[in-house]
Amino acid sequence: MLTQEVSDIILSKVEPPTEADLPLFTFTIDKPFAHTQNGTTLTFLGMRVTLKKEKGEDGFFWIIVGFEAIDEPNKEAYEFIHNKRIGILENYHNYLYLKDEKPQWLELKFLTDEIRDCLICHYYQAAMTLTNHLLEKVLKLGLIYLEVGTSPVKELVGLSDKYKPALKKYDGAVMFETITWCYEKGLISEDRKNVLMKYKDLFRNPFSHAQSKKIFKDLSGNFAMFSFNDPNINPIPTKLKYAEVPFLQGYAQLEYCKANAPYYYDVVYGTIKEIEKNVIDKVPLITDK
Template sequence: MSKSNIEQGILKRVNKNYNEVSNFLNPQFEICSELNTIIYEINTCVLLDLHKATITLTNYLLERLLKIALIYNEAGIGPVEDLNDLDNIFKEPNRKYGDITLEKSIKKCREFDLITDDEECILHERIRKLLRNGFSHADSSKILKDLPDEYKMFQGSFSNPNEVREVFLNTKINPTFQALHMTEYATLQAFPYYKFVFNLIFKIEKRLKETVN
């Protein structure tokens, strides 16, 4: 593929997706500003229709969001007068929360009212088990489990074009068909998932600010 073809393809996708992505291009985070670089990368993926990359990066965004929410919840969000105090402020919260699993992060965030019951349910049942395990862990089993065990297909022959026969295949266990199903799923779910996590950032920031009032 030539450079000009690549450029044309990129421009076409950016023009198609820009209006939908434009509201996410300049987030005004008050606490979680360190997430700006991740947001920029995800926006680029959305603009270019990189759906699986969008989901995988959003998985990272979510895990990082919940961890820093717990860290700020314990360390505080107020100004620090002496920068020499920064290490002591963040050392213990980072030790406690920096390497915990997503499951524990979700539970802890609910414990501290950083997320609601409904958000906890969505994060556990839909995001952790499907989107996170399905893409970051490359486990398609739960995403595809409700598909039929057999699909009727038709096999043709180049040597005998008039010969067509029925075949029945389980597309949930064949890597080629798994990839097709996962691509279709990612195309439908990537942007709604990103929007959910993007909006969750602002909700968590609001709740963190309420803890100091």
């Protein structure tokens, strides 16, 4: 029911036209706002409202004469956007520092932007798996550019031939090899190499191959075991390993990624900056061969 209190709130959210010859004004609530009434929260989003101009003692004012939902598909879209918006606003400032962090190599920027957006939108599992891809990508790019150079492209003729030998050498390499080669060629430090080898086994391999035992290892949770057949049996406190019970792994994996994906991305982004700098220092603007 549209009470006077709710009507006043809706009217406070819009700026109706002031033309004297416009008796009706229809608009859509496209910015979400909520109102709590008698313990119930009403969310106004994706609704079409019609206002009518009336004359009172103090001049003209507007009243609500129509209030209806937009067609169902759009209403669902508005609700989806609204629900996501709440989470995004909560998380946005946590990752605001990533806004100005841009890799020098453009081909990596699209990945870093997407991972940042995943973190802001609470898509931690997507951020984790995409960070795995980003790490493999930058290791191979570093090796390729170290060999071919990073000079601006001046001629498109024969461009694919320029990169063909390096791509053949590095594109199919496994991560153990690319980490090792980047270290041996001076693109990453020994400390960085050791960390990346650890994360290869901790994050990259388990998530790439969906290996629950390698993801969760011995992680366990406290549960109360009870019988569906005999409700009189008292629940028994029990520890269960997530790796051993598939239906427990969904939420557990979400929380695992929430705890680890942001830090993992920071480490990989630091790897990008280190490799970019070392490639440029070693082969500054090599001319086309």
